[in-house]
Amino acid sequence: RKEVEQDPGPFNVPEGATVAFNCTYSNSASQSFFWYRQDCRKEPKLLMSVYSSGNEDGRFTAQLNRASQYISLLIRDSKLSDSATYLCVVNGNAGKSTFGDGTTLTVKP
Amino acid sequence: DTAVSQTPKYLVTQMGNDKSIKCEQNLGHDTMYWYKQDSKKFLKIMFSYNNKELIINETVPNRFSPKSPDKAHLNLHINSLELGDSAVYFCASSQTVAGATDTQYFGPGTRLTVL
Numbered sequence A: 001r002k003e004v005e006q007d008p009g010p011f012n013v014p015e016g017a018t019v020a021f022n023c024t025y026s027n028s029a030s031q032s033f034f035w036y037r038q039d040c041r042k043e044p045k046l047l048m049s050v051y052s053s054g055n056e057d058g059r060f061t062a063q064l065n066r067a068s069q070y071i072s073l074l075i076r077d078s079k080l081s082d083s084a085t086y087l088c089v090v091n092g093n094a095g096k097s098t099f100g101d102g103t104t105l106t107v108k109p
Numbered sequence B: 001d002t003a004v005s006q007t008p009k010y011l012v013t014q015m016g017n018d019k020s021i022k023c024e025q026n027l028g029h030d031t032m033y034w035y036k037q038d039s040k041k042f043l044k045i046m047f048s049y050n051n052k053e054l055i056i057n058e059t060v061p062n063r064f065s066p067k068s069p070d071k072a073h074l075n076l077h078i079n080s081l082e083l084g085d086s087a088v089y090f091c092a093s094s095q096t097v098a099g100a101t102d103t104q105y106f107g108p109g110t111r112l113t114v115l
Helices: none
Strands: A003-008 A011-014 A019-027 A032-038 A046-051 A056-059 A060-065 A070-075 A086-089 A097-099 A103-108 B004-007 B010-013 B019-025 B030-036 B041-049 B053-057 B064-070 B073-078 B087-095 B111-115
Touching: A003 A086, A011 A019, A011 A070, A019 A086, A019 A103, A032 A060, A032 A070, A046 A060, A046 A070, A056 B004, A060 B073, A097 B041, A097 B087, B004 B087, B010 B019, B019 B087, B019 B111, B030 B073, B041 B064, B073 B087
Parallel strands: A011 A103, B010 B111
Antiparallel strands: A003 A019, A019 A070, A032 A046, A032 A086, A056 A060, A060 A070, A086 A097, A086 A103, B004 B019, B019 B073, B030 B041, B030 B087, B041 B053, B064 B073, B087 B111
């Protein structure tokens, strides 16, 4: 079993749609959680951190469920510019980050 | 004023050659990383340095040798390049060791092609 598993995708949605991505992790001692975004042929960039209480940044909402070892990302009112690969990232101790394999989102007009 | 920079951006070389990739960060961060992203886009950590000390070495062949002359620089030297080394190599940095909540900032990547 992979340490971090994401929805396989790809997701193809129309503009204005709501889309949700899921991610599960295997190490219950994991300490911090993030969603990164990677555009084609570019470097990954932080989208948002994920907290147990849930957090929202504009159209983006992230949730963490430690009991189920599950992270989610919800994008409301999708824009064409949201098209990218979304990477779930889990940090353990000793400085190791584990990236999920990514979920590709394409938003179409 | 690039935060994390890498050189070269593209590297095309023959099998068996030795090559180096350089990385510099001007963010004042203590921790730097090398990641490999293969053709399937899977991003895997290779090495991590904290204040010039190696803290992560993930089952990477000995042909790969990182060097950190100071905490703002982390270079990657690859000996006897193989076809399977073709990938995009990303350097990254974070304020402290990434067991806490620190964001990692990535360089633009070095696209290595081994012929």
